[in-house]
Amino acid sequence: MTVTLPGLEDDTEQRIEWGNDVVRVAIAHGPHTAPRLVALWHVDEGRPDLTGLRRSALPVLEVAVLGDGRSGTSGKRHVDGAAAQRMRLVGTEEEAAEGPEGGPVRRLLLHLDDAESGLRATVHYELADTIPVLRTWAELSADRELVLDHVTTGVVSGLGHAARWETELAVWEAANPWSGEFRWRRSTLAERGLYDVGMVRFGQVGSKNRISLTSTGAWSTSEHLPMGLVEDTRTGRLLAWQVETSGAWHTELGDRYDDVYLAAMGPTAHEHQWADRLAPGSSFLSVPVSLAVVPGAAAGVEATLDAMGAALTAHRRRTRRPHPDHDTLPVVYNDFLNTLMSDPTTDRELPLIEAAADLGAEYYVIDAGWYDDENGGWWDSVGQWEPSTTRFPDGGLGGLIDRIRDHGMRPGLWLEPEVVGVRSPVAHTLPEEAFFQRHGHRVAEWGRYQLDLRHPAAREHLDSVVDRLISTFGLAYLKLDHNVDIGPGTDAGTGEAPGTGLLEHGRAFLDWAGAVMDRHPGLVIEACAAGGSRTDAATGSVFPVQSVTDQQDYRATPPIAAAAPLALPPEQAGVWACVDGTMDREQLAFSLVTALLGRVHLTGRVDTLDADQRTVVREALAAYRAVRSAVGRSMPVWPLGLPGWRDPWIVQGARDGDHLYLAVWRRGASDDGAPDTLRVPLPGRAADEAVEVLYPRWGGESVVVADDGQALELKLPGLTSARLLRVRVAS
Numbered sequence: 001m002t003v004t005l006p007g008l009e010d011d012t013e014q015r016i017e018w019g020n021d022v023v024r025v026a027i028a029h030g031p032h033t034a035p036r037l038v039a040l041w042h043v044d045e046g047r048p049d050l051t052g053l054r055r056s057a058l059p060v061l062e063v064a065v066l067g068d069g070r071s072g073t074s075g076k077r078h079v080d081g082a083a084a085q086r087m088r089l090v091g092t093e094e095e096a097a098e099g100p101e102g103g104p105v106r107r108l109l110l111h112l113d114d115a116e117s118g119l120r121a122t123v124h125y126e127l128a129d130t131i132p133v134l135r136t137w138a139e140l141s142a143d144r145e146l147v148l149d150h151v152t153t154g155v156v157s158g159l160g161h162a163a164r165w166e167t168e169l170a171v172w173e174a175a176n177p178w179s180g181e182f183r184w185r186r187s188t189l190a191e192r193g194l195y196d197v198g199m200v201r202f203g204q205v206g207s208k209n210r211i212s213l214t215s216t217g218a219w220s221t222s223e224h225l226p227m228g229l230v231e232d233t234r235t236g237r238l239l240a241w242q243v244e245t246s247g248a249w250h251t252e253l254g255d256r257y258d259d260v261y262l263a264a265m266g267p268t269a270h271e272h273q274w275a276d277r278l279a280p281g282s283s284f285l286s287v288p289v290s291l292a293v294v295p296g297a298a299a300g301v302e303a304t305l306d307a308m309g310a311a312l313t314a315h316r317r318r319t320r321r322p323h324p325d326h327d328t329l330p331v332v333y334n335d336f337l338n339t340l341m342s343d344p345t346t347d348r349e350l351p352l353i354e355a356a357a358d359l360g361a362e363y364y365v366i367d368a369g370w371y372d373d374e375n376g377g378w379w380d381s382v383g384q385w386e387p388s389t390t391r392f393p394d395g396g397l398g399g400l401i402d403r404i405r406d407h408g409m410r411p412g413l414w415l416e417p418e419v420v421g422v423r424s425p426v427a428h429t430l431p432e433e434a435f436f437q438r439h440g441h442r443v444a445e446w447g448r449y450q451l452d453l454r455h456p457a458a459r460e461h462l463d464s465v466v467d468r469l470i471s472t473f474g475l476a477y478l479k480l481d482h483n484v485d486i487g488p489g490t491d492a493g494t495g496e497a498p499g500t501g502l503l504e505h506g507r508a509f510l511d512w513a514g515a516v517m518d519r520h521p522g523l524v525i526e527a528c529a530a531g532g533s534r535t536d537a538a539t540g541s542v543f544p545v546q547s548v549t550d551q552q553d554y555r556a557t558p559p560i561a562a563a564a565p566l567a568l569p570p571e572q573a574g575v576w577a578c579v580d581g582t583m584d585r586e587q588l589a590f591s592l593v594t595a596l597l598g599r600v601h602l603t604g605r606v607d608t609l610d611a612d613q614r615t616v617v618r619e620a621l622a623a624y625r626a627v628r629s630a631v632g633r634s635m636p637v638w639p640l641g642l643p644g645w646r647d648p649w650i651v652q653g654a655r656d657g658d659h660l661y662l663a664v665w666r667r668g669a670s671d672d673g674a675p676d677t678l679r680v681p682l683p684g685r686a687a688d689e690a691v692e693v694l695y696p697r698w699g700g701e702s703v704v705v706a707d708d709g710q711a712l713e714l715k716l717p718g719l720t721s722a723r724l725l726r727v728r729v730a731s
Helices: 082-086 301-319 336-340 346-359 396-406 456-473 498-519 558-566 585-593 611-633
Strands: 002-004 014-019 023-030 033-042 062-065 088-098 104-114 119-128 133-142 146-152 154-156 169-175 183-188 211-215 224-232 238-243 249-256 259-265 276-278 289-294 332-334 363-366 410-415 419-421 448-450 477-480 524-527 545-547 573-578 599-603 635-637 649-656 659-666 677-681 686-695 702-706 711-715 721-730
Touching: 014 104, 023 133, 033 082, 033 088, 033 104, 033 154, 033 289, 062 082, 062 119, 119 301, 133 146, 133 276, 133 301, 146 259, 154 238, 154 289, 183 558, 211 224, 224 249, 224 301, 238 249, 238 259, 238 301, 289 301, 301 558, 301 635, 332 346, 336 346, 336 573, 336 599, 346 363, 346 396, 346 611, 363 396, 363 477, 396 410, 396 456, 410 456, 456 498, 498 524, 558 573, 558 649, 558 659, 573 585, 585 611, 585 659, 585 686, 585 721, 599 611, 611 649, 611 659, 611 686, 611 721, 649 677, 659 677, 686 702, 711 721
Parallel strands: 332 363, 332 599, 363 410, 410 477, 477 524, 524 545, 545 573, 573 599
Antiparallel strands: 002 014, 014 023, 023 033, 062 146, 088 104, 104 119, 119 133, 133 289, 146 276, 154 259, 169 183, 169 224, 211 249, 224 238, 238 289, 249 259, 419 448, 635 649, 649 659, 659 721, 677 711, 686 721, 702 711
16 A cells, blocks of 8 residues: 655655545655645555645645644645645555445555654545545644644645646635525635735745635624535636535635645634644544535536536435435425424414424424414523413314324424523522633523533433433424524633534534434434524534525525535425415415425414315325336436525526436526527436426426437426426436
8 A cells, every 4th residue: 555656756755545435536645744644545546646746735634732833834824834845644444334324435544653753643545436526524632731723634735736726726615604594605616716826936825815705603604605616728627525524614715836725624722713722632623614616517517517416415324323204205394494484383283283284394393483472572582492371272282293293294303402591590509610600701692592502401401301202192203493603612611722612512512413313213413503503513423304595585596406415415404385365376386386396394274275276285295106116216407507605596406316307497587688588408418308297297387308318398378387397317
């Protein structure tokens, strides 16, 4: 596995080349240099010429120690840590294992040591056969007390080698606004402010500038997704990164020795008030980062993006916790959106229960408010999670849940477990250490305290709540929400760095949720945080379904639903399908099609639908039941590229073998100038003439195969209309 690296000045330096059938890495190391990731490539690109990459190659572990800092340069960038440069490779191991959902996994372990500081680390590289995604993390320890400022193994350089990288490299990043999630944009590095200032020829490292994305607090995706893409416009090659945490994270692109590096990581001292205190006998596990690489496709950037979507989807499926919900994809009715809006009563629920069952819902979830005895004043009093004594007369909440079961549906409840209202009795019965604290004060936000799930009393409280609700009401579904962002974290009353408290709480919360599902096999838990504010990979690896938005306008939801599969597997993306009696049949179909290639979260005043409208909804759910097994196997495709927020036409695709499912939406105003006919390219595929309209099937549309199967031409009947199609294709 270790051979001499040709073309290096120091003939004692060695190379490790390792990988699987689709992706490879080359690591240089020696007695006088830290082990460095020289190259990461897809085998279809061919092995790169490693000569010339040595100077810009960064250590496999980027780490800075307090009191030590950086070496050779200074600034805000999280590279060139002195401790990272002193690390030496002292051993390697290879392991074979099985992933959480089965399938062979191989790992390369690099054991590193810094003799000067006493810092030790094991860097883990992990690959699964056929998937071009490298997952990496490190475990660090020390033989003396040390404080870490930042640490990551998610570092790759050489991205701009031999390129005019200002204009020939582009970065794709996703803003993630509340109710407008997954807003991707593409910019050259120069457009984002990174320039070649020419100082390397004067002996300098680079510009000291960077393109950075940072998320603070407990909403991991409230402003940006913790992922992105770097595109080499010369070849079309895409490199993706994904930071796998449910809390704070940081990513940066910077120039270094006439090249470009990427560093993706969890919390840092500079951005997040994070630090980790290592002492003999303790250790720290860094936030995992995954790096995916796909070569440019001859059919263009859309085909390359599809390949990247397939790679990331396969990776997320293989690294998640197994759950039967991934295969069954049941239809959920939830009473919140544009319906009861956290104000349930027996009289309001009963007609919804009857209608949801009649339409074909399989789960019925009572959202927020079921615990409210204050007529809407519950926001700052939650924490006990006891059913209201006034909202559900004649049998209480239990009697209402029995009605759900009597109608053939499985019951669920909404819960916000991490918070306790400032007026709740729980705020005074749990110890101070069970809550987030900073500088001797309990942290409050919008009338709520935040539990610290590391503390046994906090965990025991939530265990007792959840176990009581499940055993009392026979719940099959929990929707766990989180509607406050508590800031940098907690010092736990001990003076620890707040960012450390936040990271450890986030890990403890995911561990708690997994333990709940272990105790209650088959229980479905939906992750939600102010809509799509926690659609990160760490959360998705535990929860079988995730809420992607709180958007209330059904006409604004398609660009969210269509872009979601680049961030999470389609079978885990809970999408609202809101319907009521004021909508005509095309409007109903438009809203319903939005969820048919993901997870159907039916909502709205279904009790106001007349007989014809109910038929429209039933037919949609029947179509979903016919395709949902394919959705759970499918890979996402975007024939028009990722959707823009105001695009008049949007297309989302799902490829399952030789079947391509397409959800197509037309939206806009009569005076917006948008064409009434859409041409849908099928890059790298050829469609036969058998295009099926799966839903709705009342006609009015036109679908024609064009260009010998290389495209479809569509015309939809109105300005607010949508169709679900199935096309047989050959690659």
